[in-house]
Amino acid sequence: MFKLHQTTEYGNCWSISSDKFKVKHPGPSGGLSLVLYLEVADYLKGLTTGHGARIQIQEQRTYPFPTEEGLFIPASMETNIGLKMISISRQGGLYGDCNDGKVLEKSSTYKYTRSACQSLCLTDKIMEMCRCYDERFEELAMSKSNVLKSCRNHTEIKCMAELKRDFVMNEIHCTCFNPCSEVQYAKSVSQRQWPDEDYAMVLLQAICDKDSDECALLRGLIDEPAKLK
Template sequence: MEGRQDDGNKGTWDSTPARIGESLRMLIDSRMEVSSAHGVPNIQRASNPTIKLAWTVIFLAGTGVMTWQVVALFQAYFAWDYTVNLENVQDWAQRVSQPRYYRSKSLDYARYRIRQVALANTSIEERVSLGHSLDDMLLDCSWKGIPCSPENFTQIYDSQLGNCYTFNSGQHGEQLNTHRPGSYFGLSLELFVEQDEYVEGMTQEAGFRVKIHHPSNMPFPAEEGILISPGFNTAIGLRMLELDRLPDPYGDCKADLSEDIADDVYHQHYNITYNRKTCEVSCYQNEVIRRCGCFDASYLNSLEVDKTIYPCRYTSPVETKCLANIEWEQADDELECNCPIACHETTYLSRVSSSIWPANAYESLLFERMALYNDVMRTNVNGENASEWTRQNLAKLEVYYDEFNYEYIRQVPAYTIPDLLSDIGGQLGLWLGLSVITIFELLEGAWLILAFIFTRCGNSTREVDVHPKTNTVVI
């Protein structure tokens, strides 16, 4: 066989560069001949140079296309896409269609802001005392047919609506639960509007606003509430909706709702957990405090500067312009507030219906009950316009679950590691006929070649016996 030495030492190769190159070529040829990669054995076996070149071009073309496809697959994987049936999106830029939306202020709005600033100059205790008391507003309360009372409500103060009351917040004891759907197994309230105590110019409608929310979230009934009109029985049927969103790298949602909320003004006042709405409002309010030296009376003041700065005066051109500039920046999403949406969120889908209340056949019985409440009720239900007065001042509200089936919306990765491996395997098999076994063959061949080279480099005079057919190197 070519390459044998003439000194009778069979089974060894000469250490000259030519012999080393010949040994390496034979080793590579043997690996190509037994390779399971489509095209590689054809290149090695072809005796015609044209055919060898053709197979080489085909193999390199397949390698190039496969590389392009694999790079595209990795790009698709590291895009961190996800699939979801429904996603809740909040974006300030989408809420206002015109950049100058906040420039024009109506006369009614100006009067409202002036009164709002006047109230903001008083303490929270004074503002609460000026608002409606639940003891006067709540005429009757029942939960699953069992009587409830103002003790089941927690009070908060809303800068736009005044005193607000949360039923079943859980802050003063165990939360109430219901185990059956339907109006008989929910909350039923009879409410007194007290129109005679409304402040002139502060509101244009009479009634209530109701917001259904998770106990740990801050309600914003002025923006999100359901209007409850006097003279009607309003029924709100609920279905619970749970949302699970993927955190980084798939999306920008907040997983821990209790961290990094020290600047949230609503957390400071009511110890609520993180909510995107409160974060956006707090970001806006803190920016107003920092740049204008006052706070917007539409929202709560930060406790960090409480009683050290005053509410921005609507009669001050400088402070009004400063407020307007920040409002425009917020509308254009230029405040750079870090307010991602929560990764897990519980909300409620509502179905609202109403009917005239009380019915004519029920009036006499209702009047008898109302006469027992207080002197104001007793005087009006015994007057000539008892029916009209009742329909202008009394409202009934029912809140209950429509059904206990709830919607669960979960974001899942659109492209996972098994998908990536499967697609890469498909591309390797389609273009080159490669498999996992082929990869091990390539690794084995690379190891043999490296062992051959390192052995020759380590000792150029050392003789090595190479058995190409058995794929072994004997030193």
């Protein structure tokens, strides 16, 4: 059920989506629970600015934008995210312009969103003018063509940077109306410290049963703060 999505900001990201997930009753016990092992020992010292995860909750089949639309989940915390689904239908016509998304859905596996439309518009311009694509939107670029390469050399990167600047300055015009139909999620977030010391040892034992080397490393990390005390 997990699908890989790579980003330049966070590296390997994973999306989980299934029609089998159906909420039967409200509250934390009726939702999806994930325990994330962040492998803090593998972070790059001096370069990593913090420990945690980035999570985005979105409508199924829409293209993910974790950098722009995600939430930070801190390490050593239990985080509950309450959701309220908001279904939006725009009438279009005399009431204003909207996009039914059929054009995008014909050329890709993703459902139309305004963010995806803007990214695809910029991607098309980069592919046309620079003859390469932005690695951030590789999946969108591959839905248009499987021939071009990513922008790597100095000339390509300079060309791409200039187009991105023009895009930010509204010098590249993209007609991206709001979708005629979309689902949004209002979020409420609460947190507490997790796990406590006793439960941490239960989790450690579960890791030790599977990987002795990782177990020794984690025991060292746990013992070090104890020595400092």
